[in-house]
Structures are given as structure tokens and as C-alpha cells.
Amino acid sequence: MSIPEVSLDNYEAVYRYYRDHQQNRLVARIAYAALAVQYRPRITYADGARTALAGALGAGKALVIAVNHLTESDQFTLAATAWRTPLRRVIGRTRVLAKDELFVDPAQRRKIDMMGSIPVFRSKNHGLRAVSDAGRVMMDVAAERLARGDSLAIFPEGTCNAGDPRELQHVNSGIGHIFARSEKLGCTPALISIGISYGQVGAGVKSASVFVGVPVEEVSGKPMEVARLVQRDLQSAVDGAVAAY
Template sequence: MYEYYRSHQQNRFVAKLAYAALALKYRPRVRYAPGAEAALKTLLERKTQLVVAVNHLTESDQFTLAATAWRTPLRRVIGRTRVLAKDELFVDPSQRKKVDMMGSIPVFRSKNYGLRAVSDAGRVMMDVAAERLGNGDCLAIFPEGTCNTEDPTRLQHVNSGIGHIVARAEKLGCSPALVSIGINYGPVAGDVKAASVFVGMPVTELPDKPMDIARTVQADLQVAVNGAVAGY
């Protein structure tokens, strides 16, 4: 399967139409850290690859993220952004067409396939994601790996996968910048429309080691989550 996603390119025009429709439906209220919007525009003008890290609260987060992309400078990279998504979304052929159109790459989870099989698949997935960054794409990740059903104000543990992807991309000569986006739907996450979204200041200097990168993501994304909570 992953050989397909090493080079898959969706129709960018159709993708933009879909993202625009989601922006109309979900209407996220976007705020930025001071200077973040201008910094993001500058990075995109320089064609810097971005690793977008987003907290995970509900199954609708991917739609909120897509709507946010349309309403921010990230609109520029719609069609050139890969989004890591759980493998269940790729099972139904009709559903797979939709997630492929959104630029998704499947992530297999141990609860469905067992630790060893998922470990092997995970290594290939990280290679593919790093290669896509090295070839000029951006990448969006929900690094917690599962929905936070406990406390939407506190980020769960950030898995090391994001660190391994960035470290592998750096070995390929890519120097991606981290952009943290916090989402908040209110205390009980009842209404996923009109979410409070906070875009953090891009981080252009990242550590070399995967665990250090993951720790940087943990701290930076928590700041973005705090901003989203404050802006609800």
C-alpha cells in the first residue's frame, strides 16, 4: 500500500473545492500567536516544508483542520500537504477516494493489527512521510495518536513518530519548520462547528534527535492548545 503513497498526487483543484466547502460548513474562528501569520506567509513564500502538528479531540478534527487551512496562509499548500490518518478510513472504497483526495496517508494502529505488524508498517510509513517532505510536500499530523476524551485543555503524550519523521527528513536534506495548531470546541466538545483555532509561531530550528523533536512538539503544541482554549 505504501508504495502507492510514495508518489500519489490528488487533483489539486478538486481538493481546493473540498477544503473551501469544509471552511463554509465548519467556520473555525482562527487566531494567531503574535507575528505567526506573517512568519507563516514568509515560510510559504520561501517554499519551506512545514510539519503541522494538531491536537486531537474528536473524529471531526480533520475537517476542522481542512477548514482552517482554507482560512489561513496554508491554503497555498492545499494539494501539496500529506495528512496522516488512521487506517480505518481507507477500508471502504468510497471513503478511501475521499481521504485520498484530501492527501491522506494511512497509519496502522496496534490495537487493530498487533504490535509487530504495526511496527513494520510504521517504519515504512515514516520513510514515506519523510520522503514526501524531502520532495517538497508539507505534512499534517495529530501526534497524540488518539482522541483526547479526558481533558481538552491538556495535551496527551506526543508519540515519538513525529520526531522520527522529521529526523529522517532532515537526513534527506530537508529542514522543515514546525507549525502547531490548537483546536478547542469548548468544555464538552459538543459542537464541532465554529471551533476556536490557534496557530502558533512557526519553529524553524528543531533538534536532531527524534525524542528531542517530540518534546519540542509537546511543549509548542500545548502553547497552541492554551491559545485555542483561551479564545473559545
């Protein structure tokens, strides 16, 4: 299949492509290892989280990885974290939802495709009505990838936090819809919340404090109920990252 231009007008072709896109797993592992050396995150775990995460991955459980969003470098901090945690096991089998602007420059797109990203057309850029159909297809694709055994990483705030980095922004229902669609496909992914703290504003993004929460293996309910669960669980992970900085 030819590589489509990532534009809202072309969203049907975009999501046909990313429904099945698979990066080179060996290249992805090498890149993630290099990012771990470059970004050097300092990782702490909630009590029992490392063992529970390794157990969920060992059992073949799909994961929805929720991460707070502070800077444009968060995806690299997350990749470095994956290399240094049990998540290394799913490098090359994890999709990452990423804003469509990152797919415009060809060189940058090659990097973002290598990380397993799927484009998201955001209402803040295109308008709510314009992105509604594309958003529904994106959530279907995300759910299908989970049902096929991939994991999924999401920054559920949807945009970088320009306010207090200690306080999570509002989590909308999109992540809840993905869980609901996955359940209809017979998949019950676990939620794993990862909090990031870079300390004081302007402190730089290297050596971030990263806190890994305990996987929540029973996630169900209406999309807004799931979103509220994610809000609470991810805020706890952010609190942990801030405390450990």
C-alpha cells in the same frame, strides 16, 4: 499503478502507492473551500505567527503541521482552517497521516485520498510488533514527501483525547523520527502547531476555536527530544485555542 487495498498484510503495496499518490489539486481546493463554509473555524494567531507562516511558505519551506486530536471531525476542522489561513497555498501539496480504518469504505476513501492522506497502521489496533515494519516504511514515505516539497499534517497524540480536552496527551517519538529522516534527505521542515478547542464537551464541532502558533524553523535533535519540543509547542497552541474559545 492500481489502487491497493489498505490492510496491514498489504502494507508494502500500500506505501508504494502513497509514496507518489497525488490528488486532483483543483478538486481539493474546492472541497477545502466548502469545508471552510461548513465548519467556520474561528482562527487566532500567536504574535507574529501569520506573517512568519506566510514568509515560510513564500520561501518554499516544507511544514510539519502538528494538531491536537479531539474528535473524528478534526481533519475537517483542519481543512477548513487551511483554507482560511496562509496554508491555503499548500492545499493539494500537503499529506495528512490518517488511521487505516478510514480507507476501508470506498466512498470514504475517495474523500480521504482527495485530502492527500497517507494510511497509518496503529499499534492500538494491530499490536506494536505487527505494525513496526509498516511504521518504519510509513515514516520513510512521509520524509520523502517532505523532501520533495510537500508539507505533512500529523495528529501526534495518535488517538482522540477522551480525557481533558485542555491537556494534550503524550506525544510519542514518531514525529521526531520523521524529522530525523527528513534531515537525512536534506530537508529541514518547520514545525507549525495548531491547537483546536470545541469548548465544553458536547458543544459540537462547528465554529471551533483554532490557534496557530509561530513556526519553529530549527527543529533538530534525537526523536524523543523533538517529540518533547512538539509536546510543549502544541500544548501552547491548545492553551491559546482554549483561551480564545
